[in-house]
Amino acid sequence: MDLKAQIILESVLLAGTAYFFSIENGIRWGSGELPNPEVRRSLLAKGVISSDGKLIDPSFGYACYEHYRQRYKPDSFDRLLQQEADQHRRILDLCCGAGATIFSMLQQGPELIYGIDADAEQTALLEALLRCTNIPDHQVIAKTADAHHIPLGDAAVDMAICRAALQYLDAEQTLEELYRVLSPGGKVFLLVHGSGYNWDYLFTRKGILKLKTFSFVKSRLYRSRVAEPAFSRSQANYFTTKMLGKMLEAQGFRHIQLHTFADSMRLGVLPVYFAMTAVR
Numbered sequence: 001m002d003l004k005a006q007i008i009l010e011s012v013l014l015a016g017t018a019y020f021f022s023i024e025n026g027i028r029w030g031s032g033e034l035p036n037p038e039v040r041r042s043l044l045a046k047g048v049i050s051s052d053g054k055l056i057d058p059s060f061g062y063a064c065y066e067h068y069r070q071r072y073k074p075d076s077f078d079r080l081l082q083q084e085a086d087q088h089r090r091i092l093d094l095c096c097g098a099g100a101t102i103f104s105m106l107q108q109g110p111e112l113i114y115g116i117d118a119d120a121e122q123t124a125l126l127e128a129l130l131r132c133t134n135i136p137d138h139q140v141i142a143k144t145a146d147a148h149h150i151p152l153g154d155a156a157v158d159m160a161i162c163r164a165a166l167q168y169l170d171a172e173q174t175l176e177e178l179y180r181v182l183s184p185g186g187k188v189f190l191l192v193h194g195s196g197y198n199w200d201y202l203f204t205r206k207g208i209l210k211l212k213t214f215s216f217v218k219s220r221l222y223r224s225r226v227a228e229p230a231f232s233r234s235q236a237n238y239f240t241t242k243m244l245g246k247m248l249e250a251q252g253f254r255h256i257q258l259h260t261f262a263d264s265m266r267l268g269v270l271p272v273y274f275a276m277t278a279v280r
Helices: 003-009 011-024 037-045 058-072 076-085 100-108 120-132 171-181 197-204 211-221 241-251
Strands: 090-094 112-117 140-144 157-163 182-193 254-259 273-279
Touching: 003 011, 003 058, 003 120, 011 037, 011 058, 058 100, 058 120, 076 100, 076 157, 076 182, 076 273, 090 100, 090 171, 100 112, 100 157, 112 120, 120 140, 157 171, 171 182, 171 241, 182 241, 241 254, 241 273
Parallel strands: 090 112, 090 157, 112 140, 157 182
Antiparallel strands: 182 273, 254 273
């Protein structure tokens, strides 16, 4: 069994890895779930954490955090997505990562889920998980591909999901592609960084102390001096609710709905994350 897949499928090791990710990133969700010494030793032996308790591969830590949260401690947006996905038969998870949302969607019993991500390591991990859990090949299809050129035919799915990724992409082109692959009456579910994300990242999640934050600021100050802008996928990217709503309208989507939750707001009005659903 693939080592990383094994860790994700073993709840105790999954919880331990998710804990270290949440602590390193200032996510309060994991603050009271310190792994016992045996779990810590196992994660150290498997090369997941270093001797000082730091994650060796932060992207794998994030995959474990997503798998653990969605499987065992779904948040408000996770539960909302489960409700919105009910009764949909052909689903696209765009920028699927290691497939946490796909495994969550399988509980709904869809006929087919496409998982598409540009990161070949993430789709390889998803494929390893599918093999280990004996998910039929015809039920989940993983593809490594660019979100701006979705390798599906027109009207291929009746629901499309893009979670916490649109702010890193060319949003107009991605929404155009999502509209194309949705069948008439199909639904899109978007979860994005909102206007409160930067505050949350800098202070709640201690991003202000990270070296890459200073590198990002320096890049922005000197961006006119470089041919290729650095940090195009910066954590500083976000949407306002009005901006994203207008973009969906411009692509032809209708019945656009905004979804926010009090536990994801800062100062009562700034959403760290918000979701939008719309119909083709």
